Amino acid sequence: MAGLLAAGPAAPADTAQVRALLHQAQGLLRAGRNEAAHPLLVQAHALAHGLHFAPGEIESLRVLGKAELVHGSFAEARAYLNQGVDLARRTPGQGHALANVLLTLGQVANEQDDYPGALRACEEALRLYHAHGALRDEARTRNGLGIIYSSRGDFPRALAMLLPALRQSQQLQDSALQANCLSNLGAVYFRHNEFRKAQQYFEQALPLVRRSPETSTLADCLTNVAASHQQLGELTEAETFYKEAIAVSEQAGERAQLGVVLSDYAQLQTEQKRLPAAQATLERARALLENSGDTGTLAATLVALGQLHQKLGHPAEAEAQARRALALATSIRDWSVLETAGQLLAGLLKQRGDYRQALTFAEQAYAAHDTLFTQSKAEEMGRLQGDFQLSQERARAQALARTGEAQQQRLQAQQRQLWGLGLGFAVVAAAGLALWRLNRLLGHKNQQIERQSAELTKLNATKDRLFSIIGHDLRGPLHSLHAFVELLDGPPLPPARLSQYTQRLTRTLDHTLALLENLLNWAALQMRASAPPRPENLALAGLVEENIGLLTAAADAAQVALTHHLTGDERAWADPAAVRLVLRNLLANAIKFTPAGGTVSISATQEAGCWQLAVADNGRGLPTPTPHQPLRPDALERRAGEAGQARSTGLGLLLSRDMATRTGGQLWVASAGPGQGTTFTLRLPVAEQPAAYARLDG
Template sequence: MLIAAGPALAAPSPPDTAQVRALLHQAQNLLRAGQHEAAQPLLQQAQGLAHRLHFAPGEIESLRVLGKAQLVHGSFAEARAYLAQGVALARRTPGQPHLADVLLTLGQVANEQDDYPGALRACEEALRLYHAQGALRDEARTRNGLGIIYSSRGDFPRALAMLLPALRLTQQLQDSALQANCLTNLGAVYFRHNQYREAQQYFRQALPLVRRGPDLGALADCLTNLAAAHQQLGELAPAETFYKEAIKVSEQAGERAQLGVVLSDYAQLQTEQKRLPAAQATLERARALLENSGDNGTLAATLVALGQLHQKLGHAAEAEAQARRALALAAPIQDWSVMETAGQLLASLLKQRGDYRQALTYAELAHAAHDTLFTQSKAEEMGRLQGDFQLSQERARAQALARTGEAQQQRLQAQQRQLWGLGLGLAVVAAAGLALWRLNRLLGHKNRQIELQRAELTELNATKDRLFSIIGHDLRGPLHSLHAFVELLDGPPLPPAKLSQYTQRLTRTLDNTLALLENLLNWAALQMRASAPIRPENLNLASLVEENIGLLSPAAEAADVTLTNRLMGEVHAWADPAAVRLVLRNLLSNAIKFTPAGGTVSVSATHENGLWQLAVADTGRGLPAPTTLQPLRPEALERRTGEAGQARSTGLGLLLSRDMATRTGGQLWVASAGPGQGTTFTLHLPAAEQPAAYARLEG
């Protein structure tokens, strides 16, 4: 039943409370029938009535079912809002009714939103609650769900650590449906990690359990999994047998989308067997079934496979059409794997046709998608490593504290025995109290050290992730462009005009890459010299500004941007010249990059409260929203593409500038009137005395 888990719901209820339960029961029946729109007002009515009656268990359950309905409907933000409200109410209510159920649903929503940490926190707390309650079926269900979450993130050991105990619980409970689901998920974990023989064994154990059940869709999935495992092991004859049975079961179930998925997988087997016309017919049928299913990811993958097949059959025009459509479907949902394959296919087809410019564009798109997949896989791997490291640190800390406590306990026992022999009971109590106080102080000191080390580790890890992302994407991208350009040169000779155009484009890309590399080196040097003393001196800002404007004038002229130095008279700051020079160069370079042709970039300075405020103002595109003068936070600014096709900003220059400004005793500020209104970056530096005063000091 809906809300029979809590003792408050099992007790006799007044009429209004029974009405809440009746509304919930009616709404859930509608949800099972797929009538979400009809269930919604009933659930809201149940929640409102339970709230007025102060019937907390009924309100919590209403919020949970509302969140579940929004999850099924795909409205994740609304689902999360309902469930967060339910969790908060359950925590405030004595006995915390339905808290585990709400947390489990919240974990499902977080996983759908790719909020991996949030999903794990919610599901792990639900697991602890179910275990404490002795709710074995719910514990098995939660462990099964956690195994799926870990598996979807590629965390093989933790997925097995959840799924194997879940399987033992389902066997103990003799729950064949949940047992079959656990076996299927275990097979999927092994399949994902290329251990196909182990995957095949779990799929085979699940098959008789699924055959006994009424769910034809689950049976079709199990048969398809078995077929795929046989296919990966090179056992093509049994693979085809299972594929054909899966197709027959899917047809009986009337599930068009599922049938399309099975046919798409079966076509891969036919392609491996060199039965290309049969594979084409199977893929065409799969495409027709998936057209209106709403599963654009599977449809895009099917279209790419169809395009590759047409290329093998020599149908270039049809192959290009399928690849373009696959790319159009994959781009909005950011299916990078399909985007990479479709880009490669289009680049190959266009190169054969002699359209080298478009071929280069799609080759770069395929490389960019590959880089994104690479970065995502490395980020997931780094996340798992970081989680393992933190877990090992926590275990080590717990073991160290346990050893310290045990040793202290042994010393206290020895002291007690000695003092007991002397009959000094009062002294024993005093010594024990003093020892515990010292132990408490020691543990507090150790905890503070661990927290400091964790904060330092988090900061270093964030810096490492940023540098890894920049090196893995922004530096690899230009190199891929160079590689694609060299591939074009390896083909038929290019016309001089196209060769000149590609050369200019490549030169601009490499210039931007050199600037990025210089910032990376400066950033690394800053991190290594973080504890080194700064070297401030009496610095003439007017001369420094003139020097940097002269240095960047060629870039400004090429972009048709006017540079203006508005510093007047003696402008002296007390700062490190190298740091200020680097900050000013980055600010001017950014201003030129984001200012359209015909615009201006000006440098001015004002003196206020013992500070020089050195401002770099441009007439460029401005920030996305009006921003009053505030300290610069580079991580909060979006990365944008520059004017006239210049490379997208990495954000590293502003991050480096802010840190350099801080090290030399200054601060960076930013302000903008909004889109199209330009941006002003202001560097605050301590003012220096006039040169004559320093001359007297030196004399």
């Protein structure tokens, strides 16, 4: 970047103006004056574009993206940076500038929790820096990749990036980058609960940071050292470093930084049973964080303050702080604070006798816990898939190396045996044939590896769905049952409230039983994926009447009418078990999303050698008008049913789609939009007449 902004000896005046605008804007950004920097950057971009000055335009787009990132406007940041990437790719000789833009794009993607996007951008930037011999930028990028891997819990890859970055920073004698790498290594070990190693890296970074003019960096490092001492039970040493971090932040006037340090220090005071002092520290931290924009730390501080008030016997104040923390955590989807605040409110309201609200907050806490569980499992599966792909790449490289070495040895042996030109030509021809055969063999092996990788990706997607269903949709109702039983263990409930809770619990368990049945059917379908279906000449009217009989009670309870218009002549060539399961799911789904007084009807028409078995309702309809098209369950929004029925998991439609496909049919969907109802159509091949089958059987 410095090379880009350095003025050339013969730079035209207008090009120099672009550079000057960029230099001035970056100075304002470093001083935290984003509002003043933005118009200068826009002016620099417009001027560079008009002059066709690609380096200046690329850099102005990069800095605009960086400014939007600092401001928290991620969509605008990505728009600027994507323009910069496109321009840099089109402009020859801009590899280093492209790497700069990609690195900033990776930072934006990481802030948006776009883990794959962040890795793609930063890894390409790393390759470009390495190719251009930009050692400092390469070390900086490795450091950034280490942070990304660490934030996702991928500790081996984080260390694999940060340790080389540390060695490069030492080679460059860049104390600021070296301190940053040491701090990040300490953070990796801290997250991995190896607090002694974390402390060693933090304390190595501290002398380097003390020489830096950046007071916020020093406060961070002191806080890290204090936290590692605290985790090791060395509370006196921890307090010493916390107090120094507070003094540094106060001296620098860093209100937000001071709020973060005070919030951490209050945890130590609470651990030391100094509750009044911890309350005063948290109150001060809350006041400093109110207008800092750090909503996550403010929410965590509020819930910690609520827990402290509960310990001090101030339930009203504890509830007020917990409710505010819950609202803030909901706005930023901070599941950890949502879980803690929900648990705190459930306990406080249960003590107060408000069991209905207690149950609501307990369910919110359980839902947040399940979301955290699902996210951790998804990240774990992603790491496993990455490990598998990495091992496959290594195995492929090793195989190619072994093959190359063996081929080289054979060629050398053949060359030693050459005694004439004719024999030499023969050897060359044989070697060419061997290479051709080897290339074919390697091609087949590569195809096999790609097929295995695709199968693993599909298997991981299946496992992710199972984790999501089991970890959230199946465990959630059981948590509700647990919370309901806890309420029964308290003072006797009024009969009206007991009846209300019982009805709610009955609906929840009905939904759970249906989900469990679909889950077992789907698992069985996956295990029998290679077994052929068992189609037969099937009377559709009989199956329709059978399923209507099974679901009449549910329809009556929902005040929904079930009708069909089949004549009895409709015969399809399909697997009866598959059609029965698809019909049952479609009817149950229609009843669930049709309000009281509505109608669900089944009809059949013949078209192009197929029966079109349609299940239509006049209920809620889909959120957007949807023309008649093949069903894609993952594209449909998961919604709660009528009359407080549980939110759909999408598993029933996925199972129905798979079952329909296995029996030779298709599942289609159509809706005119909200309030206009939905129609699901099962297409099945027409069967021959029963008499024809009787002759064949005979």
